[in-house]
Amino acid sequence: MGRLTGGDPSLLRRINSAVVLQALRAADSPTLTDLVQVTGLSRPTVEGVVEGLIETGLVVEAAAGEGATRRQGRPARRFRFRTEAGHLLGIEIGPHRVAALLSDLGGRVLDTAQRPVEERAPADERLERVRAVVADLLRRTGVARDSLRAVGVAGPGIVEADGTVRLSTALPGWTGFPLGERLRRSFRCPVLVENDANAAAVAEHWQGVATGSDDIVFVLAGLSPGAGSLIGGRLHRGFGGAAGEIGALHLLGREATPEKLLSTTGEPLHPLDEAQVAAVFAAARDGDAQAREAVDRFIRRLVHDVAALVLALDPELVVIGGWAAGLAGVLEPLRRELARYCLRPPQVALSQLGEAAVATGALRLALDHVEGELFAVESTVTGRRRTAAR
Amino acid sequence: MGRLTGGDPSLLRRINSAVVLQALRAADSPTLTDLVQVTGLSRPTVEGVVEGLIETGLVVEAAAGEGATRRQGRPARRFRFRTEAGHLLGIEIGPHRVAALLSDLGGRVLDTAQRPVEERAPADERLERVRAVVADLLRRTGVARDSLRAVGVAGPGIVEADGTVRLSTALPGWTGFPLGERLRRSFRCPVLVENDANAAAVAEHWQGVATGSDDIVFVLAGLSPGAGSLIGGRLHRGFGGAAGEIGALHLLGREATPEKLLSTTGEPLHPLDEAQVAAVFAAARDGDAQAREAVDRFIRRLVHDVAALVLALDPELVVIGGWAAGLAGVLEPLRRELARYCLRPPQVALSQLGEAAVATGALRLALDHVEGELFAVESTVTGRRRTAAR
Missing domain, CATH: 1.10.10.10 (Winged helix-like DNA-binding domain superfamily/Winged helix DNA-binding domain)
Incomplete structure (x- = not known):
């Protein structure tokens, strides 16, 4: 003081x-x-x-x-x-692809790259794919690796403060993987690792449908759903980084998983098979009764997840992303059901950034880091505030 | 800047x-x-x-x-x-009683008072009871009304920033009641109105079982359950003050309400009848099979509520309060089930403050207000931080 x-x-x-x-x-x-x-x-x-x-x-x-x-x-x-005085990377590591954005210090995206990756690829192979995508991007843009000031990375799972993946059910070999440490060998600048739904929430707040609201929940709808939330404009990670890991809600209600709900054959879908999911949605749109029932079951399940988040957090806005974002008609039932169950129903909107949300959020986190260092007023004063509060 | x-x-x-x-x-x-x-x-x-x-x-x-x-x-x-330079009140307005604590500027409680109130009493009568309790307390302690620097009030329902009760299903005539405005007529000092579960969370963090943790969820277990949460030591009210209003989770799962679950006759219990509830718990302890089944159903329901909060917020500690806090054996099933469903299970503890939690939290909120005025470093610097962030 x-x-x-x-x-x-x-x-x-x-x-x-x-x-x-x-x-x-x-x-x-x-x-x-x-x-x-x-x-x-x-x-x-x-x-x-x-x-x-x-x-x-x-x-x-x-x-x-x-x-x-x-x-x-x-x-x-x-x-x-001079926004050209340095560069930033935002990287998405997903089950089926690795994608990256390169921007200047102003956050303006200069180029993007992505590569597919086998769903069952081991962690090292997935990481190798990341390195290849980044090398591509730097070569194509002529940006020197030394010019990178920060790298943001986002993927499924609970992430520790040091960038170790504490738990990820979606990617093989990912649980316990020291992702931050391994990536830091490739870069001289800080590497920030974040959960994918958290990054997507940040992205929609930065450039998407949630620019007007500081209190949002982003739901990465999918067979293995997750959520990220901003409270007062700041990412809420939870005490152990597990906030929004809502997958277990399915078990709690003694109800079926999305894989079962969306099945039209009785056989559960594969948890990461987005093509199969798209086929069910398409069939439902074409009037297939079985598919329509399956989609209805899935929507009821989604409503339940979203409502639990809304009742706990009371956000201003809920953003629905992930592959379910393509589903025509998910918004109306969601709004109707939330109005029924929530004392103060939030607004509901579809993701605007779509597939780019996770990498964009990772980029924004890298930008936040650099801004925290360059434009240090806020972090300095926040540091003081903490001192004063002790 | x-x-x-x-x-x-x-x-x-x-x-x-x-x-x-x-x-x-x-x-x-x-x-x-x-x-x-x-x-x-x-x-x-x-x-x-x-x-x-x-x-x-x-x-x-x-x-x-x-x-x-x-x-x-x-x-x-x-x-x-001079902690004696001023005084503070913390008031609980509940379905069956009104209780108040009087403290000095250091937060040391000088005396307490409470009066019963009819569950069906109209809002004005309930308010009159508050005035009577306060008058009692001031007279008994010889503290002048002018010496009051802030009054904290907590009760069920969603509370607007100005102290209007936006929605309360528990108290008749309470929805839309301008509680803050009406109470301000009785006091010259600031009157702060808060949701009861929120106040209880603040109280347990101040003087109860949660003094060691800044990330907690307090569950006011009961027939009409609610929850309050602290994130980084600060109360999380939600965008519209409705965070933690989890009552509707019961409907969502298409499952029964606690009133139905705890019934041993098929006839639902009255939502506010704590005596009836206590009787069911007592019978279960005495080995009554029907009562034990009812209690088991209720615990499963509580686990579901708590798990939804935990998955959304990822707190370090969950505190269980309200009348269910007296229930022997609620903790073990809660811990077991949370460990099963949550990727990062929190600690679980019973409320330490018990019946005093809500009024104590209201007192702490009054104290926070006064400290914010007297010890203005933090609020000043926070104000700056906001400026700098724009």
């Missing part, structure tokens, strides 16, 4: 630097005068900070013509944040 | 004052030298702040003999926070 008022000059410099960098990023090539106005800092302070940022390569004087230059008189010097 | 670095002297004064007050409260009658050491502030600053606090009546020079005075040399002046 002493630091709060004791005047730590290096802390102050860091805060000032972060404040100026934020202002630079938010504005369109601002002048020093703009920055003084926005930040409330003195002109000499802003000048000093900007010079320091230019030295680190994060800021550059904007070329003539950049920004608003139509005012009268001698044009003032303008500056801009 | 300008304020962060622009040097707002009144803000700085407020922060300094809060820092000194926190240090005063935490230590045992510290000297000015102690305060300088703990806060990192300069001696003149501390002196100025302490003088100001003495003027407001919040701080007083400690009498000789208070604090550690056994050191050599002339004793330095010592100071202490």
Whole structure:
């Protein structure tokens, strides 16, 4: 608490630097005068900070013509944040594919790549596929590996803080796999590992259907369903990273699993066979009575899962993603049933990002990490708040 | 953000004052030298702040003999926070009783009072009972109404931010009742209204079985069950204040309500008849087969509720309270079943505060409010953080 008022000059410099960098990023090539106005800092302070940022390569004087230059008189010097000063990766590791996005420091996606992977591939092979996709992406874009500032990775399972997969029923050999540690051998920058549904929740909040809400639940509907939630705009991982692992709700109700519910033959579907699932949905749309019954059973099951999450968390918005997102007509029964069971029913929407949600969320987590380091005001003050609260 | 670095002297004064007050409260009658050491502030600053606090009546020079005075040399002046400078109320409004706790500014309970109320009493009568209990308590303790700094109130239902009860199925006339507004007529200080299970969660974290954990779910087990949760030590109310309103889970599973499950006659129990419930539990303990079956059904139902909360939130600890807390043997089946269904099973414990949990939590919320005003460092910095995040 002493630091709060004791005047730590290096802390102050860091805060000032972060404040100026934020202002630079938010504005369109601002002048020093703009920055003084926005930040409330003195002109000499802003000048000093900007010079320091230019030295680190994060800021550059904007070329003539950049920004608003139509005012009268001698044009003032303008500056801009160099989003090209570093790059980020967002990687999805799924049962059937590995996909990656490459972006600049502003989060603008430069290119994407993906490769299929065998559902039964061992963990090492899956990891090799990740390395290949990343190598592809870097080669195609001409981005140097050293330019990467952070890598976000998301896949099924409960993930420990260090990136070890504590438990994943979906991928063979994944439980106990030190995914973070293994990936860190391939990158010199920080590697952040996250659960896939959690990443998708972050993605929809960033660029999808949930940009207007800070309290959301994202349901990755599927044969092995999961959920991720944001509370007050922050990811809620739970005490042990297992929040939203709702697969067991099926067992609890002594009800059947989605694999059984969606079966039209009596034989359960394979837990990861999305093609088979799509066929059942298609048959239902074509009027096949058995398939329609199966889909109805599945929707009732989905309603149950979503309602349990909604009653526990009371989100503003529920986003339905995963392959079930393609299912016409899932929203209406969901809304109707939630209105029936929830004292305060949430809005319900389909994922906007679809298949890109998980990798996009992983990218956003990498971006969050870099922003936390570059624009350190928030993390600095949050750190203080924690100190003050003890 | 300008304020962060622009040097707002009144803000700085407020922060300094809060820092000194926190240090005063935490230590045992510290000297000015102690305060300088703990806060990192300069001696003149501390002196100025302490003088100001003495003027407001919040701080007083400690009498000789208070604090550690056994050191050599002339004793330095010592100071202490005057916990007697103000008082707080924590009030429970339940179906069958109204109870209240009166404490000093340190949260030390001075006295308690309670009165029964008819289950079917209209809202105004219930409110009148609250006023009577409070008047009792103030008269008996000789505390002036003007000395109250904040009042916390907790009862069943979803509560709006302004203290209006949005929905309560347990109390007649309670839905839509402007409880906060009506109570504010009786008090000049702030009145905070909260859901009962939420308050109980806060209480167990403060003084009960959950003091060691910041991520808990409190389940108010009963015929009309509810839950409250803390995430990172903070109450999670949900977007619309309905988080943990799990009553509808019973309907969702197409399963029976607790009233039906606990019936030994086929006729459902009355939703608020705790005596009847106690009789069923007692009969089960005495070996009555029908009663034992009823209790088993009820426990299975409780396990289902708790599991849904655990899967959604992933708490470190689940606390079981409400009348079911008296039920011998509820913990073991709960632990066993949660271990079976949850990927990361939480600890499970019985409420330590029992019947006092709801009023104690209401008191803690009143104390939080006052501390937020007096020891404003945290709220100030949190406010900044929000600014910085935009």
